[in-house]
Amino acid sequence: MKKKKSCYIHIPFCSNICSYCDFCKFYYQDTLIEPYLDALEGEITTRYQNDLLETLYIGGGTPSVLTPSQLEKLFKITQKLELSHQVEFTIECNIQDITKEKLLLFQKYGVNRLSIGVQSSNQEILHFLDREYTKEEIIPKLNLAKQYFSNINIDLIYAIPGETISMLKQDLSFFLDLNVPHISTYSLMIEEHTKLGIQNLEPISDQLDSMMYEAIHDMFTEKGYRHYEISNYGLPGYESRHNLTYWRNETYYGFGLGASGYIDSIRYTNTKNIKKYLSGIYIQEEEKITAAIDASNYAILGLRTLEGVSKAIFLEKFKVDFKEYFSIADLIEEDIIIETKDSYYLNPKYWYLSNEVLVKFL
């Protein structure tokens, strides 16, 4: 049996629902937490096959919304997972939840990376997104977090209706001044079943959106960040190892309500129905990944990143070179796909148009 190296755990509770969020989430209800954590423990006990994990990621929702004692209970569960000595252990955290007590708790149980949802420093935008903190709170909270953690990611949302390039650039300077080693960006998508979707809001033009994308790229790479995936920037050595497992088409566990995993050639998604989950019915959908889909996933995931698709890994798995398998000589000829000694990657010039290329790999 092949070793699974990564694990995602979903905590679906939030003290407040953001206007754009289409993740699986609920309002925080104290009485639900204990039963949920019990069910989570049940799922992990049933399905975890004692693999040594290289990355562990607790996301949400808002995991940091849990009280210290609830967090303690959560970490007691994660202690059942075998973690490598070099594990990357991330937890998602809201600005208002950053307290010395919780940070110490994270540290105590081996968390070594924080992902903090800053999103914006513009008060109007924060308000538009229904984020419940002020610009002024951000810097002291970040400074506190940095006393305990050096490996920190912050999230940035852009392409907000009404946002201009100069508003964005102010945000970008603010983010750079926070001086953290990793920044995830997110071009706002107005999804159905979100507050913004229900308001029928018009997204900004593709033209402006792509100009913003370019502005972000220019300012961040100028400061030494590597634009290593379409939406992610990191200082050298600080790339998200957990997320790289997704983009390398590697296997991972997904535990918790609505979580997804990829195990034993099956991609599964857990139920989003909390009643079912609490009663021990975890999985809702399973998809068997055939060799053809697997090959194509190497492409559509790998071509999101600067490291691209590994020649050696693809060749070992499919016994034929990636270039031959997908007949992409013309794409290489046109400099759309770039071939190196070890890999193929999508020319970053076309990253914002990548769907146009990826459809050729389905």
Next chain:
Amino acid sequence: MIYMKQQNIRNFSIIAHIDHGKSTLADRLLEETGALEKRELKEQTLDSMDIERERGITIKLNAVELTYHYHDEDYILHLIDTPGHVDFSYEVSRSLAACEGALLVVDAAQGIEAQTLANLYLALEHDLTIIPVINKIDLPNADPEKVKQELIDAIGFSSDEFIFTSAKTGEGIPELLNAIIERIPAPKGEKEKPLQALIFDSFFDSYRGVIISCRMVEGTLQKGDKIRLMETGAVYDVVELGVMTPKEIKKDKLVAGEVGFIAASIKDISQVKVGDTITHDDFPASTPLPGYQPMKSMVFCGIYPIEANKFEDLREALEKLKLNDASLVFEPETSQALGFGFRCGFLGLLHMEIIEERVEREFGIDIIATSPSVIYEVELTDHSIVMIDSPSMLPDRQKIASIKEPYIKTNIFSPSEYIGPIMELCQNKRGTYISMEYLDKTRVNIHYEIPLSEIVYDFFDKLKSYTKGYASFDYELIGYKESNLVKMDILLNGEIVDALSVIVHKDFAYQRGKAVVEALKELIPRQMFEVPIQASIGSHVIARTDIKALRKNVLAKCYGGDITRKRKLLEKQKEGKKRMKQIGRVEVPQEAFLAVLKMED
């Protein structure tokens, strides 16, 4: 089925303009004679193709047998349906050749139309007995007396010949059936003579092979007989024969005067030619019946499969369609842009559209059709003449002495208040005014000479919108005239796309070039890079525009939970690109190849 005396058989067809109620009238005759119960009648029972029902037109002829009791005797009536559109006059002529009489159906509110008249002249050429029928007399704005007078003046019927009907209410239908029996002569022909049966239609049945529709002219045909098709010489054993009522009814024999079908396990569709004569192999007739003059194709276009590997499927589809549509011609052709396909010839624009639609629907092949062309007569500097039906065949300009193009003469029937707009339209289409006749105080017939190539573009649509749908249109070919014509090429991303080239009049080239590049700009989606579109004559660019590069098409975030969903989004995008053809580095949708047609003045 009882044996029927020949004098109790009547063979007839119906001539009518689109919308004048032909199919409804046919349905009503079927109902009145008990051929079909009311509940079995779909609207337009005889129009069996989906396209026919959807467009409310008849394309293919169909034949049905009805029985009617009259003065204590049983009669068999064969109704052979006809298409009403000018494109299909060849089909009409085939139906008429199988009949002794025809009903001329005219709408009591609208009066006689251009195409009705054309088909009526065909009927008169075949020496048929005509029964004028004024239909839709139930309409509030019906004026049967006025229409009657119009017909008397235009064609010369006598006042007591007219039958007034409402296919909707059933009024006048018994009178009509009586008139069919009283006035239309019984078929001649002797059942003891050597067999002569005229093939007027055929279609392919996947279980039984080719099914032939035929009119028995002389002799008797029985199940098990060995038949010979006189033109191709092919010999078959008759497995099945019978009549359509319109349900299929099998019989043991068909005799002179009857109309029926034959199945003879014919697998090779090329052996059956519409217009050929069937005779007995061992006791053949000495001469075949006069067949039909095959119609000449007037309009040509290239048809290409979007997926290159569907070329053979396309060939098979065209062959099957040709089986009951002898007027369709095609031969393989190669385009640099589109690969392997066929150059196809059609009777007219509607015919072209119908064939394209049938290939896509009935055979499930996605195709690209190039813009239609007529046949040009090119005189070279060495005085030799070449005929070309495709812009890509046009020789180098230095070698051309002159180019002639086919002209038509119009019959445009219209209320007189639209004379102004119609004349303006005809002038814009390079027309030359000939004359105008008043049919009565309010209706005119306008004659222009117009290049056929202009009709091939958007003349029908324009005429309709200029006259709020009141005008009807028909034309006859009058020959070739010299014009100042040039080939206009379209370049995408700097490369000529041969399938988009057109032959245009030089004075109109600039305007058309501009319109085409603008239309293409709208039709071709943005690509990963900027795409210039140019129209040129020789090396001279006459119009240019650019499709700006696409700015964003990305799944901005993709993490562990998104992969299956994101994949579905990509699959959807791929589906959307399926109907596009890759030309060089540019993805071009099907519709773009007809961009030259979709132009606003």
